[in-house]
Amino acid sequence: MKVTIIGGGIIGLCSAYYLQKEGNEVTVIERGDITDGCSFGNMGYMSPSHFIPLASPGIIAEGIRHMISSSSPFYIKPRLNADLMRWGYHFWKSSNARTVAQNAPHLNALLQLSRRLIKDMRQEIGDRFDMEEKGCLMLCKQQKTLDHEFHLADDAEQFGLKVERLKRDEVQALEPDVELNVAGAVLFKDDCHFHPGKMMVALKDHLEKKGVDFLLNTTVTGFEKRNEQVVSILTDKGDHPCEQLVLATGSWLPPVAKMLGIKLLLQPGKGYSYTYDHVEKNIRYPAILVDGRCAITPWGNRLRIGGTMELSGINNKVLINRMKGIYDSARDFYPGLKIDFPPAGKIWNGLRPVTPDGLPYIGPAPGLNNVLIAGGHAMLGISEGTGTGKIIGQLINQQSTSIDISAFRVDRF
Numbered sequence: 001m002k003v004t005i006i007g008g009g010i011i012g013l014c015s016a017y018y019l020q021k022e023g024n025e026v027t028v029i030e031r032g033d034i035t036d037g038c039s040f041g042n043m044g045y046m047s048p049s050h051f052i053p054l055a056s057p058g059i060i061a062e063g064i065r066h067m068i069s070s071s072s073p074f075y076i077k078p079r080l081n082a083d084l085m086r087w088g089y090h091f092w093k094s095s096n097a098r099t100v101a102q103n104a105p106h107l108n109a110l111l112q113l114s115r116r117l118i119k120d121m122r123q124e125i126g127d128r129f130d131m132e133e134k135g136c137l138m139l140c141k142q143q144k145t146l147d148h149e150f151h152l153a154d155d156a157e158q159f160g161l162k163v164e165r166l167k168r169d170e171v172q173a174l175e176p177d178v179e180l181n182v183a184g185a186v187l188f189k190d191d192c193h194f195h196p197g198k199m200m201v202a203l204k205d206h207l208e209k210k211g212v213d214f215l216l217n218t219t220v221t222g223f224e225k226r227n228e229q230v231v232s233i234l235t236d237k238g239d240h241p242c243e244q245l246v247l248a249t250g251s252w253l254p255p256v257a258k259m260l261g262i263k264l265l266l267q268p269g270k271g272y273s274y275t276y277d278h279v280e281k282n283i284r285y286p287a288i289l290v291d292g293r294c295a296i297t298p299w300g301n302r303l304r305i306g307g308t309m310e311l312s313g314i315n316n317k318v319l320i321n322r323m324k325g326i327y328d329s330a331r332d333f334y335p336g337l338k339i340d341f342p343p344a345g346k347i348w349n350g351l352r353p354v355t356p357d358g359l360p361y362i363g364p365a366p367g368l369n370n371v372l373i374a375g376g377h378a379m380l381g382i383s384e385g386t387g388t389g390k391i392i393g394q395l396i397n398q399q400s401t402s403i404d405i406s407a408f409r410v411d412r413f
């Protein structure tokens, strides 16, 4: 089978990996050159611990509280936009205990599948992306946040995840070089982390060696359809015949799907990060600073801080106060960490593709019989990349899928 994938982010490349492995002839069309983008500057967590979808009870009230401050971790740019309103309506409808209870097992299945698969992928493409399997800390400053996190740990155990509940001194013992200021933490031991940029480079190199064709700096501008098939992909560099198509364009899924007459509910959720290249006394564990709603990841002497969720449409404008919120939280949780505020021009930003219910879209495009959609992984694209790629490979090769994918249906809204 000749398969064309549009989008060279983690989801496109993982799909290419499994499709190539199964003997398909794969081409990736990418507007950029696969050296930057949302799949590069993120925090690099693979987090089976994140089985609770973003749309969950209490999230809307919390979001509204955060909107008041310019350095808060959440922001919606107020605007009259029909897509945003429909998205917001479905987000609100999904943010209840019943929907979360329905969706969490599906998210868990995809996360655990992906976590299992990364081990084989690492073995095949080479140990070149600083992967460490020591878990991830959910660090809490306030006792009530810690109590809530302990409660989540109970749910995690129900899903078969290994957790450790840690008091202040026990967390400090894990970080002997840097003073901490926290009430305690939960260590989710099945989580792992790696350098996402190095992972993207390693995966692309591997795919090139295996004969995957990359059409870089090439933007898809339209499609030619016949009956219920896409027969040609139109780009700014010419047209390409199409046998099987996978759309994996991240936050740009709605405009690309629209060219095929498909309406997808998805909003870009901007996040920021900054990477310190040399931190003398660095932390040892990646951590989510739960009350600060941001995250911190060490790789040797390197350290990345990042976070925020800004729903302000497709743009790459950096609001410096939001980075200040992330930096201040990092300093607050780790008073012993010697880091300066990032220089303004060096702050990275990326757009997470956010669906209203926190589940990705994985499956056939409605009304077309040679198109699959893979995207909308929001804050979990790295965590769910391998599983998603595997499922896309199975669907194209008409095999049964490793997990039930009914909850990820593209036409569910």
Ligand SMILES: Cc1cc2nc3c(=O)[nH]c(=O)nc-3n(C[C@H](O)[C@H](O)[C@H](O)COP(=O)(O)OP(=O)(O)OC[C@H]3O[C@@H](n4cnc5c(N)ncnc54)[C@H](O)[C@@H]3O)c2cc1C
Binding pocket: 006, 007, 008, 009, 010, 011, 012, 029, 030, 031, 032, 037, 038, 039, 040, 041, 042, 043, 044, 045, 046, 047, 218, 219, 220, 221, 248, 249, 250, 251, 252, 256, 269, 270, 271, 272, 273, 306, 307, 308, 349, 350, 351, 352, 353, 374, 375, 376, 377, 378, 379, 380, 381, 382, 383, 384
């Ligand atoms: C601050 C931050 C921290 C994060 N941390 C984590 C984390 O620790 N763990 C985790 O699991 N996830 C994390 N994420 C989320 C993760 O980065 C995303 O879910 C993931 O990168 C999305 O991958 P993707 O392949 O769907 O999209 P992308 O990486 O955005 O790739 C889509 C590609 O499609 C291309 N494209 C778009 N339109 C066209 C077109 N018309 N023609 C050709 N090409 C096109 C784009 O150029 C782009 O390269 C984080 C995100 C942010 C912002």
